[in-house]
Protein backbone atom coordinates (compact mmCIF):
# COMPACT_ATOMS: atom_id res chain seq x y z
CA UNK A 1 0.00 0.00 0.00
CA UNK A 2 2.81 2.31 1.04
CA UNK A 3 4.61 1.31 -2.09
CA UNK A 4 1.58 2.15 -4.28
CA UNK A 5 1.20 5.54 -2.58
CA UNK A 6 4.87 6.39 -3.19
CA UNK A 7 4.50 5.55 -6.90
CA UNK A 8 1.40 7.78 -7.17
CA UNK A 9 3.21 10.67 -5.42
CA UNK A 10 6.27 10.30 -7.74
CA UNK A 11 3.99 10.30 -10.83
CA UNK A 12 2.14 13.44 -9.63
CA UNK A 13 5.43 15.27 -8.88
CA UNK A 14 6.85 14.19 -12.25
CA UNK A 15 3.76 15.46 -14.10
CA UNK A 16 3.91 18.77 -12.21
CA UNK A 17 7.59 19.27 -13.11
CA UNK A 18 7.01 18.46 -16.82
CA UNK A 19 3.96 20.79 -16.88
CA UNK A 20 5.79 23.80 -15.44
CA UNK A 21 8.77 23.28 -17.73
CA UNK A 22 6.43 23.19 -20.72
CA UNK A 23 4.68 26.41 -19.59
CA UNK A 24 8.07 28.12 -19.14
CA UNK A 25 9.16 27.10 -22.62
CA UNK A 26 5.99 28.35 -24.24
CA UNK A 27 6.34 31.72 -22.48
CA UNK A 28 9.99 32.29 -23.46
CA UNK A 29 9.20 31.48 -27.09
CA UNK A 30 6.49 34.14 -27.41
CA UNK A 31 8.04 37.26 -28.99
CA UNK A 32 6.70 40.68 -28.16
CA UNK A 33 4.56 41.95 -31.09
CA UNK A 34 6.54 43.50 -33.86
CA UNK A 35 9.96 42.38 -32.62
CA UNK A 36 12.23 40.12 -34.60
CA UNK A 37 13.08 36.90 -32.73
CA UNK A 38 16.54 36.64 -34.16
CA UNK A 39 19.31 39.06 -34.98
CA UNK A 40 18.22 41.10 -38.03
CA UNK A 41 19.82 40.97 -41.40
CA UNK A 42 20.67 44.27 -42.95
CA UNK A 43 17.94 43.92 -45.59
CA UNK A 44 15.13 43.00 -43.15
CA UNK A 45 12.34 45.54 -42.98
CA UNK A 46 12.16 47.27 -39.57
CA UNK A 47 9.56 45.69 -37.33
CA UNK A 48 7.10 46.85 -34.69
CA UNK A 49 4.86 49.85 -34.87
CA UNK A 50 7.80 51.86 -36.21
CA UNK A 51 7.37 50.10 -39.57
CA UNK A 52 6.52 53.39 -41.30
CA UNK A 53 10.24 54.11 -41.48
CA UNK A 54 10.14 51.96 -44.57
CA UNK A 55 8.20 54.74 -46.22
CA UNK A 56 11.07 57.19 -46.44
CA UNK A 57 11.08 56.29 -50.09
CA UNK A 58 8.21 57.50 -52.29
CA UNK A 59 5.35 55.04 -52.13
CA UNK A 60 1.70 54.50 -52.90
CA UNK A 61 -1.01 52.34 -51.38
CA UNK A 62 -0.92 48.89 -52.93
CA UNK A 63 -4.40 47.65 -53.86
CA UNK A 64 -3.75 44.21 -52.37
CA UNK A 65 -2.07 45.39 -49.15
CA UNK A 66 -3.51 45.82 -45.65
CA UNK A 67 -5.35 49.14 -45.24
CA UNK A 68 -2.88 51.92 -44.49
CA UNK A 69 0.09 49.97 -45.76
CA UNK A 70 2.06 51.86 -48.36
CA UNK A 71 4.47 49.88 -50.48
CA UNK A 72 7.49 51.82 -51.68
CA UNK A 73 7.19 52.21 -55.42
CA UNK A 74 10.64 50.87 -56.06
CA UNK A 75 9.84 47.64 -54.22
CA UNK A 76 6.54 47.30 -56.03
CA UNK A 77 8.27 47.88 -59.33
CA UNK A 78 10.57 45.00 -58.48
CA UNK A 79 7.63 42.76 -57.64
CA UNK A 80 5.77 43.68 -60.77
CA UNK A 81 8.73 43.78 -63.14
CA UNK A 82 8.83 41.04 -65.72
CA UNK A 83 11.58 38.49 -65.12
CA UNK A 84 13.39 39.48 -68.35
CA UNK A 85 13.75 43.25 -68.91
CA UNK A 86 12.34 44.05 -72.33
CA UNK A 87 14.54 45.96 -74.77
CA UNK A 88 12.96 49.35 -75.56
CA UNK A 89 11.49 49.58 -79.05
CA UNK A 90 13.89 51.32 -81.43
CA UNK A 91 12.80 54.66 -82.80
CA UNK A 92 13.02 55.53 -86.48
CA UNK A 93 14.47 59.02 -86.89
CA UNK A 94 12.78 61.34 -89.36
CA UNK A 95 14.36 61.62 -92.81
CA UNK A 96 16.98 64.35 -93.07
CA UNK A 97 15.80 65.54 -96.47
CA UNK A 98 13.54 68.57 -96.11
CA UNK A 99 14.10 68.99 -92.37
CA UNK A 100 14.89 72.71 -92.58
CA UNK A 101 11.71 73.22 -94.61
CA UNK A 102 9.72 71.29 -92.00
CA UNK A 103 11.20 73.35 -89.18
CA UNK A 104 10.95 76.62 -91.09
CA UNK A 105 7.88 77.74 -89.19
CA UNK A 106 9.90 77.68 -85.93
CA UNK A 107 12.57 79.90 -87.39
CA UNK A 108 10.05 82.17 -89.04
CA UNK A 109 8.12 82.53 -85.78
CA UNK A 110 11.08 83.70 -83.75
CA UNK A 111 12.58 85.87 -86.49
CA UNK A 112 9.37 87.18 -87.95
CA UNK A 113 9.98 90.73 -86.82
CA UNK A 114 13.23 90.98 -88.75
CA UNK A 115 11.84 90.06 -92.17
CA UNK A 116 8.60 91.97 -91.73
CA UNK A 117 10.34 95.13 -90.52
CA UNK A 118 12.81 95.12 -93.39
CA UNK A 119 10.17 94.57 -96.03
CA UNK A 120 7.90 97.25 -94.57
CA UNK A 121 10.72 99.77 -94.45
CA UNK A 122 11.92 99.02 -97.95
CA UNK A 123 8.47 99.30 -99.50
CA UNK A 124 7.62 102.61 -97.85
CA UNK A 125 6.79 105.49 -100.22
CA UNK A 126 9.79 107.51 -99.37
CA UNK A 127 13.06 105.91 -98.32
CA UNK A 128 14.98 108.70 -96.65
CA UNK A 129 17.96 108.68 -94.27
CA UNK A 130 15.70 107.92 -91.32
CA UNK A 131 14.42 104.79 -93.03
CA UNK A 132 17.95 103.62 -93.82
CA UNK A 133 18.89 104.25 -90.19
CA UNK A 134 15.96 102.12 -89.08
CA UNK A 135 16.93 99.34 -91.46
CA UNK A 136 20.45 99.43 -90.06
CA UNK A 137 19.19 99.31 -86.50
CA UNK A 138 16.91 96.36 -87.27
CA UNK A 139 19.80 94.39 -88.73
CA UNK A 140 22.10 95.19 -85.81
CA UNK A 141 19.40 94.11 -83.34
CA UNK A 142 19.22 90.77 -85.17
CA UNK A 143 22.92 90.30 -84.36
CA UNK A 144 24.05 90.49 -87.97
CA UNK A 145 27.20 92.36 -86.94
CA UNK A 146 28.43 95.81 -87.95
CA UNK A 147 30.35 94.95 -91.10
CA UNK A 148 27.69 92.75 -92.73
CA UNK A 149 25.04 95.33 -91.82
CA UNK A 150 26.93 98.10 -93.57
CA UNK A 151 27.48 95.87 -96.59
CA UNK A 152 23.81 94.97 -96.82
CA UNK A 153 22.57 98.53 -96.40
CA UNK A 154 25.02 99.81 -99.02
CA UNK A 155 24.01 97.14 -101.51
CA UNK A 156 20.30 97.78 -100.98
CA UNK A 157 20.71 101.56 -101.24
CA UNK A 158 22.39 101.10 -104.58
CA UNK A 159 19.74 98.73 -105.92
CA UNK A 160 16.85 100.87 -104.71
CA UNK A 161 18.46 103.95 -106.25
CA UNK A 162 18.90 102.26 -109.61
CA UNK A 163 15.55 100.49 -109.83
CA UNK A 164 13.49 103.04 -107.93
CA UNK A 165 11.06 100.22 -107.20
CA UNK A 166 8.76 100.04 -104.16
CA UNK A 167 6.87 97.05 -105.40
CA UNK A 168 6.74 94.63 -102.45
CA UNK A 169 7.53 91.62 -104.61
CA UNK A 170 10.55 93.25 -106.18
CA UNK A 171 11.75 94.55 -102.82
CA UNK A 172 11.34 91.06 -101.37
CA UNK A 173 13.40 89.54 -104.19
CA UNK A 174 16.12 92.17 -103.80
CA UNK A 175 16.38 91.72 -100.07
CA UNK A 176 16.37 87.94 -100.43
CA UNK A 177 19.28 88.01 -102.89
CA UNK A 178 21.36 90.32 -100.74
CA UNK A 179 20.75 88.32 -97.57
CA UNK A 180 21.63 85.06 -99.32
CA UNK A 181 24.89 86.63 -100.48
CA UNK A 182 25.70 87.47 -96.86
CA UNK A 183 24.92 83.97 -95.60
CA UNK A 184 27.16 82.73 -98.42
CA UNK A 185 25.76 79.78 -100.33
CA UNK A 186 29.22 78.96 -101.70
CA UNK A 187 30.47 77.60 -98.35
CA UNK A 188 30.86 73.83 -98.16
CA UNK A 189 28.37 72.70 -95.53
CA UNK A 190 28.68 68.97 -96.08
CA UNK A 191 29.59 66.84 -93.07
CA UNK A 192 32.65 64.59 -93.31
CA UNK A 193 30.94 61.56 -91.84
CA UNK A 194 31.62 58.90 -94.47
CA UNK A 195 33.77 55.92 -93.57
CA UNK A 196 37.27 55.82 -95.03
CA UNK A 197 38.53 52.66 -96.74
CA UNK A 198 39.54 50.95 -93.50
CA UNK A 199 38.50 53.34 -90.72
CA UNK A 200 35.47 55.18 -89.45
CA UNK A 201 35.07 58.92 -89.83
CA UNK A 202 35.65 60.63 -86.49
CA UNK A 203 33.65 63.68 -85.43
CA UNK A 204 34.51 65.61 -82.27
CA UNK A 205 31.79 67.83 -80.84
CA UNK A 206 33.03 70.72 -78.69
CA UNK A 207 31.45 73.66 -76.90
CA UNK A 208 30.81 75.00 -73.42
CA UNK A 209 28.41 73.24 -71.07
CA UNK A 210 24.76 74.00 -71.50
CA UNK A 211 24.84 75.05 -75.17
CA UNK A 212 23.18 71.78 -76.16
CA UNK A 213 26.29 69.76 -76.93
CA UNK A 214 25.23 66.35 -75.64
CA UNK A 215 21.77 66.86 -77.12
CA UNK A 216 23.38 67.73 -80.45
CA UNK A 217 25.52 64.57 -80.44
CA UNK A 218 22.35 62.57 -79.78
CA UNK A 219 20.42 64.34 -82.52
CA UNK A 220 23.33 64.02 -84.94
CA UNK A 221 23.46 60.28 -84.26
CA UNK A 222 19.82 60.16 -85.34
CA UNK A 223 20.58 62.15 -88.50
CA UNK A 224 23.26 59.59 -89.40
CA UNK A 225 21.06 56.61 -88.51
CA UNK A 226 18.37 58.09 -90.77
CA UNK A 227 21.04 58.00 -93.49
CA UNK A 228 21.68 54.30 -92.80
CA UNK A 229 25.04 54.77 -91.15
CA UNK A 230 26.53 52.63 -88.40
CA UNK A 231 27.34 55.00 -85.59
CA UNK A 232 29.19 54.74 -82.28
CA UNK A 233 29.20 57.36 -79.53
CA UNK A 234 32.09 58.24 -77.22
CA UNK A 235 31.15 59.93 -73.93
CA UNK A 236 34.34 61.91 -73.38
CA UNK A 237 32.46 64.56 -71.34
CA UNK A 238 33.56 62.94 -68.10
CA UNK A 239 33.29 66.22 -66.21
CA UNK A 240 29.54 66.06 -65.68
CA UNK A 241 28.62 62.63 -64.34
CA UNK A 242 25.14 62.58 -65.90
CA UNK A 243 26.40 63.49 -69.38
CA UNK A 244 27.48 59.92 -70.24
CA UNK A 245 24.15 58.54 -69.08
CA UNK A 246 22.30 61.19 -71.10
CA UNK A 247 24.33 60.34 -74.20
CA UNK A 248 23.88 56.58 -73.78
CA UNK A 249 20.11 57.11 -73.56
CA UNK A 250 20.13 59.04 -76.84
CA UNK A 251 22.09 56.18 -78.40
CA UNK A 252 19.85 53.43 -77.05
CA UNK A 253 16.78 55.03 -78.58
CA UNK A 254 18.17 54.41 -82.06
CA UNK A 255 20.28 51.34 -81.35
CA UNK A 256 23.63 53.15 -81.29
CA UNK A 257 26.19 51.94 -78.71
CA UNK A 258 28.06 54.33 -76.40
CA UNK A 259 31.58 53.90 -75.08
CA UNK A 260 31.82 55.45 -71.63
CA UNK A 261 33.69 55.18 -68.39
CA UNK A 262 32.01 54.13 -65.18
CA UNK A 263 34.54 56.12 -63.19
CA UNK A 264 33.55 59.73 -62.49
CA UNK A 265 36.06 62.24 -63.82
CA UNK A 266 37.90 59.64 -65.92
CA UNK A 267 40.47 60.84 -68.46
CA UNK A 268 38.42 62.13 -71.45
CA UNK A 269 41.24 61.30 -73.86
CA UNK A 270 41.24 57.64 -72.88
CA UNK A 271 37.47 57.39 -73.32
CA UNK A 272 37.83 58.99 -76.77
CA UNK A 273 40.68 56.59 -77.58
CA UNK A 274 38.61 53.56 -76.57
CA UNK A 275 35.62 54.83 -78.55
CA UNK A 276 37.65 55.17 -81.72
CA UNK A 277 39.27 51.77 -81.12
CA UNK A 278 35.83 50.19 -80.70
CA UNK A 279 34.69 51.99 -83.85
CA UNK A 280 37.62 50.59 -85.82
CA UNK A 281 37.12 47.07 -84.45
CA UNK A 282 33.38 47.23 -85.04
CA UNK A 283 33.88 48.64 -88.57
CA UNK A 284 31.34 51.43 -88.00
CA UNK A 285 30.92 54.37 -90.36
CA UNK A 286 31.13 57.23 -87.89
CA UNK A 287 32.36 57.76 -84.34
CA UNK A 288 30.87 60.82 -82.62
CA UNK A 289 32.76 62.08 -79.58
CA UNK A 290 31.11 64.33 -77.00
CA UNK A 291 33.65 66.40 -75.05
CA UNK A 292 33.56 68.61 -71.97
CA UNK A 293 34.19 72.31 -72.38
CA UNK A 294 35.04 74.29 -69.31
CA UNK A 295 35.89 77.82 -70.28
CA UNK A 296 36.96 79.03 -66.85
CA UNK A 297 40.50 78.25 -67.75
CA UNK A 298 41.65 78.54 -71.32
CA UNK A 299 44.90 76.71 -70.70
CA UNK A 300 43.03 73.77 -69.16
CA UNK A 301 40.61 73.68 -72.05
CA UNK A 302 43.44 73.83 -74.54
CA UNK A 303 45.26 71.00 -72.78
CA UNK A 304 42.19 68.82 -72.57
CA UNK A 305 40.80 69.26 -76.08
CA UNK A 306 44.26 69.18 -77.62
CA UNK A 307 45.01 65.96 -75.79
CA UNK A 308 41.73 64.30 -76.81
CA UNK A 309 42.44 65.15 -80.45
CA UNK A 310 46.08 64.00 -80.32
CA UNK A 311 45.17 60.73 -78.65
CA UNK A 312 42.39 60.03 -81.16
CA UNK A 313 44.79 60.78 -84.02
CA UNK A 314 47.04 57.95 -82.90
CA UNK A 315 44.45 55.67 -84.46
CA UNK A 316 42.38 57.67 -86.93
CA UNK A 317 42.10 61.07 -88.53
CA UNK A 318 39.66 63.53 -86.93
CA UNK A 319 37.40 64.45 -89.86
CA UNK A 320 35.22 67.07 -88.25
CA UNK A 321 35.44 69.28 -85.19
CA UNK A 322 31.99 70.76 -84.73
CA UNK A 323 31.62 73.73 -82.41
CA UNK A 324 28.19 73.96 -80.77
CA UNK A 325 27.01 77.50 -80.02
CA UNK A 326 23.80 78.65 -78.38
CA UNK A 327 22.19 81.26 -80.67
CA UNK A 328 20.47 82.95 -77.74
CA UNK A 329 23.78 84.01 -76.20
CA UNK A 330 24.55 86.48 -79.01
CA UNK A 331 27.92 88.18 -78.68
CA UNK A 332 28.88 85.82 -75.87
CA UNK A 333 28.73 82.99 -78.38
CA UNK A 334 31.18 84.86 -80.58
CA UNK A 335 33.65 85.20 -77.74
CA UNK A 336 33.39 81.47 -77.00
CA UNK A 337 33.83 80.69 -80.67
CA UNK A 338 37.08 82.66 -80.81
CA UNK A 339 38.52 80.83 -77.80
CA UNK A 340 37.68 77.40 -79.21
CA UNK A 341 39.03 78.35 -82.62
CA UNK A 342 42.39 79.11 -81.00
CA UNK A 343 42.41 75.69 -79.32
CA UNK A 344 41.24 73.36 -82.07
CA UNK A 345 40.78 73.54 -85.80
CA UNK A 346 37.01 73.97 -86.08
CA UNK A 347 35.49 72.64 -89.30
CA UNK A 348 31.84 73.53 -88.73
CA UNK A 349 29.36 75.28 -86.45
CA UNK A 350 26.19 73.85 -84.98
CA UNK A 351 23.94 76.71 -83.95
CA UNK A 352 21.40 75.54 -81.39
CA UNK A 353 18.24 77.14 -79.99
CA UNK A 354 17.61 79.21 -83.12
CA UNK A 355 13.95 78.55 -82.41
CA UNK A 356 14.18 80.67 -79.28
CA UNK A 357 15.77 83.85 -80.56
CA UNK A 358 14.97 86.72 -82.91
CA UNK A 359 18.69 87.07 -83.56
CA UNK A 360 19.07 84.87 -86.62
CA UNK A 361 21.68 87.31 -87.95
CA UNK A 362 24.19 85.61 -85.64
CA UNK A 363 24.65 82.99 -88.39
CA UNK A 364 26.35 85.59 -90.57
CA UNK A 365 28.36 87.12 -87.73
CA UNK A 366 29.75 83.73 -86.62
CA UNK A 367 30.68 82.60 -90.11
CA UNK A 368 32.44 85.89 -90.72
CA UNK A 369 34.32 85.83 -87.43
CA UNK A 370 35.56 82.25 -87.78
CA UNK A 371 35.55 81.78 -91.53
CA UNK A 372 33.81 78.46 -90.83
CA UNK A 373 30.35 77.48 -92.14
CA UNK A 374 27.27 76.85 -90.03
CA UNK A 375 26.55 73.22 -90.93
CA UNK A 376 23.64 72.35 -88.68
CA UNK A 377 20.98 74.27 -86.78
CA UNK A 378 18.99 73.25 -83.72
CA UNK A 379 15.38 74.34 -83.94
CA UNK A 380 13.76 72.75 -80.91
CA UNK A 381 14.01 70.24 -78.11
CA UNK A 382 12.51 67.35 -80.07
CA UNK A 383 14.87 64.48 -81.00
CA UNK A 384 14.71 65.30 -84.71
CA UNK A 385 14.82 69.08 -84.41
CA UNK A 386 18.31 69.33 -85.87
CA UNK A 387 18.54 70.30 -89.54
CA UNK A 388 21.30 70.65 -92.11
CA UNK A 389 21.72 74.37 -92.77
CA UNK A 390 21.35 75.99 -96.15
CA UNK A 391 21.50 79.65 -97.05
CA UNK A 392 18.36 79.87 -99.22
CA UNK A 393 16.14 77.93 -96.81
CA UNK A 394 17.34 80.06 -93.92
CA UNK A 395 16.75 83.40 -95.66
CA UNK A 396 13.35 82.27 -96.92
CA UNK A 397 12.38 81.47 -93.35
CA UNK A 398 13.50 84.94 -92.22
CA UNK A 399 11.45 86.62 -94.94
CA UNK A 400 8.34 84.44 -94.82
Ligand SMILES: Nc1nc2c(ncn2[C@@H]2O[C@H](COP(=O)(O)OP(=O)(O)OP(=O)(O)O)[C@@H](O)[C@H]2O)c(=O)[nH]1
Pocket residue numbers: 207208209210211212213214215216237240243292293352353354355356377378379380381385
Ligand atom coordinates in the same frame (compact mmCIF):
# COMPACT_ATOMS: atom_id res chain seq x y z
N1 LIG B 1 14.77 75.15 -77.74
C1 LIG B 1 15.87 74.42 -77.96
N2 LIG B 1 16.49 73.80 -76.93
C2 LIG B 1 17.60 73.07 -77.17
C3 LIG B 1 18.15 72.96 -78.47
N3 LIG B 1 19.28 72.21 -78.38
C4 LIG B 1 19.42 71.85 -77.09
N4 LIG B 1 18.43 72.37 -76.34
C5 LIG B 1 18.23 72.25 -74.89
O1 LIG B 1 19.34 72.79 -74.20
C6 LIG B 1 19.50 72.15 -72.94
C7 LIG B 1 20.97 71.81 -72.68
O2 LIG B 1 21.35 70.76 -73.55
P1 LIG B 1 22.58 69.76 -73.22
O3 LIG B 1 22.75 68.94 -74.45
O4 LIG B 1 22.40 69.07 -71.95
O5 LIG B 1 23.78 70.78 -73.07
P2 LIG B 1 25.35 70.43 -73.04
O6 LIG B 1 26.03 71.53 -73.75
O7 LIG B 1 25.61 69.08 -73.56
O8 LIG B 1 25.70 70.47 -71.54
P3 LIG B 1 26.80 69.51 -70.87
O9 LIG B 1 26.37 68.09 -71.12
O10 LIG B 1 26.71 69.92 -69.45
O11 LIG B 1 28.09 69.80 -71.52
C8 LIG B 1 18.58 70.95 -72.97
O12 LIG B 1 17.43 71.24 -72.23
C9 LIG B 1 18.22 70.81 -74.44
O13 LIG B 1 16.95 70.21 -74.65
C10 LIG B 1 17.47 73.65 -79.56
O14 LIG B 1 17.87 73.64 -80.71
N5 LIG B 1 16.34 74.35 -79.23
